[in-house]
Each structure stands twice: as C-alpha cells, then as structure tokens.
Amino acid sequence: MLETFYNSFGFIGSITVAFIIFIAFIFWMAGIAGLSQLPESRNKNIKLVCSIFFPPYPIVWLFVDMYRQSHLMKETDIK
Numbered sequence: 001m002l003e004t005f006y007n008s009f010g011f012i013g014s015i016t017v018a019f020i021i022f023i024a025f026i027f028w029m030a031g032i033a034g035l036s037q038l039p040e041s042r043n044k045n046i047k048l049v050c051s052i053f054f055p056p057y058p059i060v061w062l063f064v065d066m067y068r069q070s071h072l073m074k075e076t077d078i079k
Helices: 001-037 042-053 056-075
Strands: none
Touching: 001 042, 001 056, 042 056
C-alpha cells in the first residue's frame, strides 16, 4: 500500500498528502474537542454525532467559531 502511494504521488507528493491528512486529523480532533465543550443540550449531542459520522463538520465548525470569535474581539477591542 505504501509503495502504491509513493508510486502514485512521488516523494514530495506523498509527503504533502500525508501532511495534509495529518493536519486534517488535527483540525478534526480540535473541532470535536470544541464541540464537546458546548453547554449540555440535545443540540450538543446531535452535533457530536454529526461530527463523528461526517468528519468535515467539526473542521468547518472550528473555522466558523474562530471567525465569530475574531469578530467578537474586534467589536470589543480586545487585542
């Protein structure tokens, strides 16, 4: 399997793909950790289930949450 991966993408390509997969995994775990810190509610449980069965959801949620916090910090002049 690794040989096929290497033959398909080459050395630089396989390192790049492995790095992107690693970063996506880190963002996925960070998104799940952020979702698990939400207040207890039925909505929280649904979001956690969605994050496990649809992995892009926590990554998108993470970036949306960072964007919201950035705007909140700009509005309140926190630097």
